[in-house]
Amino acid sequence: MKPRVSARRLWASFITAGAVIACAPGAVASAAPQAIPVEYVNLGDSYSAGSGVLPTAPGTLPQCAQSNINYAHLIADRTAVRLTDVSCGGAKTDDFYRAQYPGLxxxxxxxxxxxxxxxxxxxxxxGDIFGSTVAKCVAAAASSPGANAPCKQQYGNSIARQIRTETFPKLLRAYTAIRAHAPRARVAVVNYxxxxxxxxxxxxxxPIAPGDVTYTHGIQAxxxxxxxxxxxxxxxxYVDAAAASIGHDSCKPKGVRWIEPLISDVQSxxxxxxxxxxxxxxxxxxxxLARR
Structure with missing residues (x-):
């Protein structure tokens, strides 16, 4: 069981119901139940949903592959909040405004x-940034054996340019919409x-070329x-999960890596x-959240 250590400042900036949260560095928090639970909502895509991490959350759409132990559920399980998790695998910013699947x-x-x-x-x-980048770089390596960075040579700055010119405005619109729909909420965006x-x-x-490991990292950056x-x-x-994950990428062994590689027997x-x-x-x- 996690130790219960008072950390009122974690919630003091956005909770008026008097919730008390426990938070220890490097561990998930714990708290006593409250008469008026804090309303907590998790949105987003498969990284937010924890797609592939079993067990699947009961009552959720199978296509969303939402994990019952994703980061939002872990926060909710150990804090005085009531979670509504609508994250769903494959979600784009457009799915903030439209139904991603029938029934959602x-x-x-x-x-x-x-x-x-x-x-x-x-x-x-x-723009299928993650999926298409991986597919393009795997294909480039397969068609150019021995090349150092065939994906970079073929696609250059085009993918990064797409992020700056197309994805960035969509992020701005989505973030602004969240603020408008939840004007009294503390809103935290987690990077990848x-x-x-x-x-x-x-x-x-x-299986991508060594130089394209760096190229792909740059696109994610x-x-x-x-x-x-x-x-x-x-x-x-802004929650900088990327900075915290340095040394835990998919090239690392089991038990160290936070991200599964393309070929994995850990999860589907x-x-x-x-x-x-x-x-x-x-x-x-x-x-x-505790620091800010």
Whole structure:
């Protein structure tokens, strides 16, 4: 059982119901139950949903692959909050405003003036940035054996330019809409933990060229920077999961990595956070909220 240590300042900036949260560095918080639970909403895509990490959350749409132990559920399980989690695998910023699947509502409809805390991760599926980059770089390596960075040679700055010109405005719009739908909430946007390291290397379970490891890392850095800039403009709390995940990318061994590589026997949804990654994202989110 986690130790119960009072950390009122974690919630003092956005809770008026008198909740007391426990938070220890590197651990998820714990708290006594309250008569009026804090309304907490988690939005976002498969990284936010914890897709691939079993067990699946009861009562959720199978296509969303929402984990019952994703970072939002871990926060809710150990704090005085009532979680509504509408995160869903494959979600784009457009799915904040429209139904992603029949039977689902637009994600923004989960928010209200009663909402006091919002967390989310979004942007990696806009323009299919994550999926298409991985596919392009795997294909480039297969068609150019022995080349150092065939994906970079073929696509250059085009993917990063797409993030800056197309994804960034969508992030701004989405963040502004969250603020409008939940005007009294503390809103925290979590960036993406590192999929690949910054230095060129061979990753046996991630079959791309060594130089394209660095190239792919740079594309993710461009997306995380767009997330950071949009958060600064809209005055949302920025949770830097990427910085915390250095040394825990998918090239690392089991038990160290937070992200599963392309070839994995740990979970069916690869190139996504594993259970350790979800626990660590919960911890870094709580630490960030406690500091600000």
């Amino acid at each position: 509502k637009p994600q923004l409809e989960a928010l209200s003036p009663r909402t006091r805390l919002v967390t989310f991760m979004i942007g990696g599926n806009d 933990p590192w999929i690949l390291p910054a230095k060129p290397q061979v990753c046996p379970d991630f 461009t997306l995380n920077d767009a997330i950071r800039r949009a958060a600064a403009i809209t005055r949302l709390t 949804v690869t190139v996504h956070p594993n259970a350790l990654g979800e626990r660590e994202m919960a911890a870094v989110t709580l630490r960030t």
